[in-house]
Amino acid sequence: EEMFFAARDAARFSAGHIGLEELIPDVQSMTAADFAAAGALGVVDEESDTIMLSRKEFNRLLARIERLEQWTGLRRKAAPGDCTPLPLPEDADMDDLMKQNEACRYLSCGKNTIKGYASRGLVHSYRKGKFTYYSRRELDKKIRKLRDTL
Numbered sequence: 001e002e003m004f005f006a007a008r009d010a011a012r013f014s015a016g017h018i019g020l021e022e023l024i025p026d027v028q029s030m031t032a033a034d035f036a037a038a039g040a041l042g043v044v045d046e047e048s049d050t051i052m053l054s055r056k057e058f059n060r061l062l063a064r065i066e067r068l069e070q071w072t073g074l075r076r077k078a079a080p081g082d083c084t085p086l087p088l089p090e091d092a093d094m095d096d097l098m099k100q101n102e103a104c105r106y107l108s109c110g111k112n113t114i115k116g117y118a119s120r121g122l123v124h125s126y127r128k129g130k131f132t133y134y135s136r137r138e139l140d141k142k143i144r145k146l147r148d149t150l
Contacts, residue, residue: 010068085118085127096136097126103134107143117143 012018053061088097098106104114114134118125122142126133 007068010065014065014069085125085132088126088128088133092126092133097133098136100125100132100134103136103139106136107139122146 009018013022100111100114104111107114114123115125117123118134123134123138126135
């Protein structure tokens with residue numbers, strides 16, 4: 001029962017429905033030593049009320065939140081079959097389109113990665129016969145821009 005309420009509160013907090021003060025009533029009076037004793041990650045900067053995390057700790061925390069959201073039903077894990085390609089339009093510019101294996105070589109990524117981009121809506125995939133196609137212009141515009149921001 002405690003696990004259920006903890007997961008529910010964590011999901012409500014991550015969705016922005018409740019604040020930290022509702023989860024931890026005495027959070028305003030806590031010091032850096034209190035956070036360290038409680039096992040909190042990161043370093044507390046008392047002047048700006050922020051917690052500094054390393055990238056590794058941040059990614060671990062995000063993964064835990066995603067698992068909680070999936071477990072509570074707030075987020076559904078994408079299934080491999082969720083990226084159903086659109087039918088190839090009749091007037092498609094075949095010079096702009098490339099097959100999936102060509103697109104993977106073009107982006108230097110694997111097949112699952114480009115399918116993930118399509119399932120998240122970053123690019124469109126098109127099917128004609130047994131082949132899946134991607135637009136070179138769309139890959140340039142969306143994916144390369146995304147990689148540049150990282």
